[in-house]
Amino acid sequence: MEILSFVLLSFLLGTWNNQNTLVSSSSDTTTTTEEQLELTINLNNDKPIPLIGVGLGFIAHDKVPAIVQEALSSNDNLGYTLIDTSHRSGNERILAETIADLVTQEKQQLTIDIVTNVWYTHLGYERTMISLKESVENIMEPLKETANISIRIHFIIAWPRCYPKFISWMRCEEEEAELPDHIKQAGDHPTRYSYLASWRAMEHFYLENQPLIGSLGVANFDSDDLSILVEASRIKPSIYQANIELLFEVLPLLQKYEIMSQVLSLFEVISRRDTPRLDIARSHLVSLADELSTETKIVHPATLLIHFLIKNKVGIHPQTTNLMHLQENSPRQVLEMPVLNTTHEDRLNFILRSGLFHWKQLEEDSSSTTKEEGPAVHLNFFNKSPSKSINVFWINEETKEQHQVLEKLKSGDNAYLKSHPGHSFIAYDTETGEEIRKFQVNAEYGRSEWFSVEF
Numbered sequence: 247m248e249i250l251s252f253v254l255l256s257f258l259l260g261t262w263n264n265q266n267t268l269v270s271s272s273s274d275t276t277t278t279t280e281e282q283l284e285l286t287i288n289l290n291n292d293k294p295i296p297l298i299g300v301g302l303g304f305i306a307h308d309k310v311p312a313i314v315q316e317a318l319s320s321n322d323n324l325g326y327t328l329i330d331t332s333h334r335s336g337n338e339r340i341l342a343e344t345i346a347d348l349v350t351q352e353k354q355q356l357t358i359d360i361v362t363n364v365w366y367t368h369l370g371y372e373r374t375m376i377s378l379k380e381s382v383e384n385i386m387e388p389l390k391e392t393a394n395i396s397i398r399i400h401f402i403i404a405w406p407r408c409y410p411k412f413i414s415w416m417r418c419e420e421e422e423a424e425l426p427d428h429i430k431q432a433g434d435h436p437t438r439y440s441y442l443a444s445w446r447a448m449e450h451f452y453l454e455n456q457p458l459i460g461s462l463g464v465a466n467f468d469s470d471d472l473s474i475l476v477e478a479s480r481i482k483p484s485i486y487q488a489n490i491e492l493l494f495e496v497l498p499l500l501q502k503y504e505i506m507s508q509v510l511s512l513f514e515v516i517s518r519r520d521t522p523r524l525d526i527a528r529s530h531l532v533s534l535a536d537e538l539s540t541e542t543k544i545v546h547p548a549t550l551l552i553h554f555l556i557k558n559k560v561g562i563h564p565q566t567t568n569l570m571h572l573q574e575n576s577p578r579q580v581l582e583m584p585v586l587n588t589t590h591e592d593r594l595n596f597i598l599r600s601g602l603f604h605w606k607q608l609e610e611d612s613s614s615t616t617k618e619e620g621p622a623v624h625l626n627f628f629n630k631s632p633s634k635s636i637n638v639f640w641i642n643e644e645t646k647e648q649h650q651v652l653e654k655l656k657s658g659d660n661a662y663l664k665s666h667p668g669h670s671f672i673a674y675d676t677e678t679g680e681e682i683r684k685f686q687v688n689a690e691y692g693r694s695e696w697f698s699v700e701f
Contacts, residue, residue, distance in 0.1 A: 289484040290504040297556045299328030301565030304335045309567045314344040320354045325577030330563040334365040338384035346392045355394040363404040369436035374444035378451045398460035406441045406471045449481045508561035527600035529624045529694040546574040553583045554594045593696040621691040622664040629655045630700045635676040673699045
């Protein structure tokens with residue numbers, strides 16, 4: 247059974263140390279992984295599902311055909327075989343019609359996994375059953391005359407309830423009023439725990455529609471709601487979708503029940519949110535992608551992040567209308583990535599951790615030195631010793647004097663500094679004063695470097 251790796255669990259819980267490495271335990275920072283990257287995972291019901299997908303979500307209807315054709319076409323061979331859509335968006339039928347046209351045109355054989363959801367307006371047994379049946383009709387009716395196509399549908403409860411006081415875009419009362427009469431008459435207005443009745447409907451539908459229904463799952467459930475659901479269920483969730491903060495909260499439950507995780511909104515946080523910590527993380531991500539690129543192969547920052555998540559058995563379905571981004575996010579690009587060594591992976595751990603609880607960072611980082619003006623190289627010193635702390639000094643090349651810049655950096659911790667190209671540093675064992683290693687800044691202004699200190 248493949249589940250979320252202990253390594254990613256460790257980094258999210260803040261317990262990362264030198265013993266929890268992603269590859270071999272060699273102290274050589276150039277050591278690389280020998281395992282082959284797998285793009286499919288077996289769920290806790292023993293059914294396979296791709297780790298990389300295309301997110302359609304609420305993309306405008308007129309944009310959907312081009313995205314799906316580019317993703318699934320054998321001419322481009324991007325390697326996608328999973329599409330994530332939504333009943334609420336109205337994109338299900340457009341997706342299916344596009345698949346039917348593509349299979350007919352290219353005469354190719356396709357096996358496609360489709361993830362779709364039950365919206366919070368349709369919570370409750372009867373309403374959920376209507377949603378499930380409508381989704382199957384939307385997806386399968388356009389494909390009924392299409393040969394050489396195999397479809398597996400995965401159903402997700404999108405939200406445990408509507409949150410009008412906490413999520414500004416949720417229009418709970420308005421959406422309820424706008425529902426068709428047959429939905430309103432099928433069941434009462436959803437209440438706090440209507441998701442339990444929805445889950446019973448999904449269990450019944452799953453058992454009655456094999457092998458079409460691949461799995462069941464939930465999205466955006468906190469630990470309390472997820473605990474209640476798994477305790478009350480006959481069929482445990484196989485998939486959990488959420489942003490990185492909620493994933494952090496429920497990871498112990500995901501591990502206990504071997505539930506696959508799919509990260510939502512990661513690129514939005516890493517690439518667009520404006521906090522000093524995320525600025526540094528972005529600089530590291532772009533710098534690392536540049537370092538891994540060659541004259542014949544450009545490594546894109548998005549591809550690098552996806553590669554790291556997939557290696558740790560975490561799924562992701564980026565949403566984009568940009569066809570170039572669709573290529574960068576693709577399984578083909580991920581497979582063509584160069585092999586990462588332990589230092590690369592330590593650095594990616596740092597980048598992902600920088601996205602945790604990003605909305606809390608502005609206040610706590612407001613007095614940080616990251617706010618200083620002027621050009622700089624962003625440095626992170628990472629103490630990979632299993633037990634020892636280190637001191638770091640800057641070396642004045644003119645006078646050869648050493649000035650302490652980091653004191654007692656503990657095992658497993660990393661610290662941020664601003665510096666300049668050509669500057670030199672030296673790390674010492676705090677307890678013995680023994681020199682460990684010298685470092686020189688080779689990056690240009692605006693870029694980042696990652697210095698691993700190992701004994």
